[in-house]
Amino acid sequence: MDDVQQLFKRHTYTAKISVAFFYGVLVSIAVNFFWTPGHIYSSGVTGLAQLVNTLTGGLGVLHIGTGLGLFLINIPMFFLAWKQIGKSFTIFTFICVLFASVMIRWIQPIHLTNDPIICAIFGGAVNGFGTGFALKNGISTGGLDIIGIVVRRKTGRSIGTINIAFNSLIVISAGFVYGWPYALYSALGLYVNAKVMDITFTRQQRMQVMVITDRPKTVIDSIQNHMRRGITIVHGAEGAYRHDEKTILFTVITRYEMDALETAMEESDPKAFVSISDTVKVLGHFYEPKW
Template identity: 70%
Template sequence: MDDFQQLSKHHRDIVKASTAFIYAILVSIAMNFFWTPGHIYSSGITGLAQLINSLMTKFMPVELSTAALLFILNVPMFIIAWRAIGHRFTVYTFLAVTLSSIMIKVIAPVGLTHDPIICAIFGGAVNGFGTGTALKNGISTGGLDIIGIVLRRRTGRSIGTINMAFNSLIIIAAGFVYGWPYAFYSALGLFVNGRVIDMTYTRQQKMQVMIITNRPKTVIDSVQNRIRRGVTIVHNAEGAYQHDDKTILFTVITRYEMSELKMAMAESDPHAFVSISDTVKILGHFYEPKP
C-alpha cells in the first residue's frame, strides 16, 4: 500500500512538472507569436511586465526584458501562495513561472500576423488554455491566479471574472502606450483569456445533480466513496408510470468530478434516472480540495 501511494505521488509530481512545462511553452507562444507582434497586453502580472518593459524602453536608459520582469514581479506572489495556499502548490508555481520566463526568452518572436484582432483572440485563447490546464492540474501560473484562488475561496467568484476585474489598469495603460484602439484590442484578448480559463478549469464549474433511484443507500455509499460531497435525501417519492417507490437524491459536484459520478452510478444503480444542471450558484459552504 505504501509503495502504491509513493508511486501515485511520484506520478502526480511528473504530471504537474510536465504541465508547468506545457504552460511555459503556451505562454511563450502567446507572447512571442501574438501579443508582441500585435502590440497586445496580456492579463495580470504578465501584462504588467509588458507594460513596465514598454515604459522602460521609451523613457529609461536601461531596460529589463519582459521575461525577467515576469519573474521579479511574481516574487511577492510566491510569498502569498506559500502562506495562504500551500507549500507544494508554491513550489510548482515557482517552477511554472521560472520555465515561462526562460521559454519567453528562448523562443524568438515570430510575426505570424500583425492584425491586432487576430493577435488578441488567439493570444488570449492560447494563454487561457495554458492557464486553465495548469490550474486544473493543481498548479498556478503565478500573479493574479494566486490572488484569484484566495479570493475565490472567500467570495465564490470565478477566477476568470476576478482576473478581468484586476485588468482594467492594463487596458487603460495599453491605450496610453499604443493608442486607444489597442486598449480595446487588449480588452478583447483579456475577455477571451478569461472565458477560456473558465471553460478549461473545470474544478470551479458547479453542477446540480438529481438522482431518482430505488437503491438510495447503495448509490450514496458509492458516490461518497468516490466524491467528497454531501447528499440530500427526499423519501417517499413515487414513479408515475408504475407507481413504485422511489428516493430522490440531490447533490452538487464540479464538472471535474463528472467522470467519478458516472462510475459511481454505473456500479451502484445503472438504471437510476440522473438529471444534471449546469450553472449553479452556491450559497453556503462548498468543499473545494486544496491544490
C-alpha cells in the same frame, strides 16, 4: 507499500513539472508570436509585465523584459503563498512561473501576422488553454491566482471585482500606449482567454445533480466512494406511471467530476433517472480540494 507511495509521489511531481513546462511554452508563444507583434496586452500579472516592458523599453540597462518582469512581480506572491497556502503549492507555482519567464526570453518569435484582431484571438486562445491546463492539473500560474485563493479561504468570496479592476487598468494602459483601438483589441484577447480557460479548467464550474432511484443506499455509497460530496435525501417520492416508491438525491458537483459521477451511477444504478443542471451560485459550505 512505502516504495509504491514514493513512486507515486515521484510520478506526480514529474507530471506537474511537465505541465509547468508545457504552460511556459504556451505562454511564450502567446506573448512572442501574437501579443507583442499585435501590440496586445494580456490579463493579470503577464499583462502588467508586458506594460513594464513597454515603459522601460528606452531605458537601456534598466529595461525590464516581459519574462524578467513576470518573475519579479511574482516574488511577493511566492512569499504570500508560502505563508498562507502551502509549501508544495508555492514550489510548483515557482517552477511554473520560472518556466514561463525563461521561455518568454528564450523562444524566439516567428513572424506570423501583425493583425491585432488575429493576434488578440489566437494569443488569448493559446494562453487560455495553457492556463486552464495548468490549473486543471493542480498548478497555479501565480499572480492573481494566489491572491484569489487566499481571499477565498479567508472570506469565502472570489476576487472577481479585483480581477475586473486590474484587467481594466491593463486595457486602458494599452489604449494610452498604442491607441484606443488597441484597448478594444486587448479586451477581445482577454475575453477569448477567459472563455478558453473556462472550457479547459472545469473544476470551478458547479452543477446541481438530481438522482431519482429506488436504490438510494447503493447510489450514495458509490458516489461518495468516487468523490467527496454531501448528498441530501428526499424519501417518499412516487413515480407517476407505476406509482412505485422512489427516493430523490440532491448534490452539487463540479464539471470536472462528471466522469466520476457517470462511473458511480453506472456501478450503482444504471436505470436511475439523473438530471444535471448548471448552478449559478452556491451559498454555504462547498468542499474544494486543496492544491
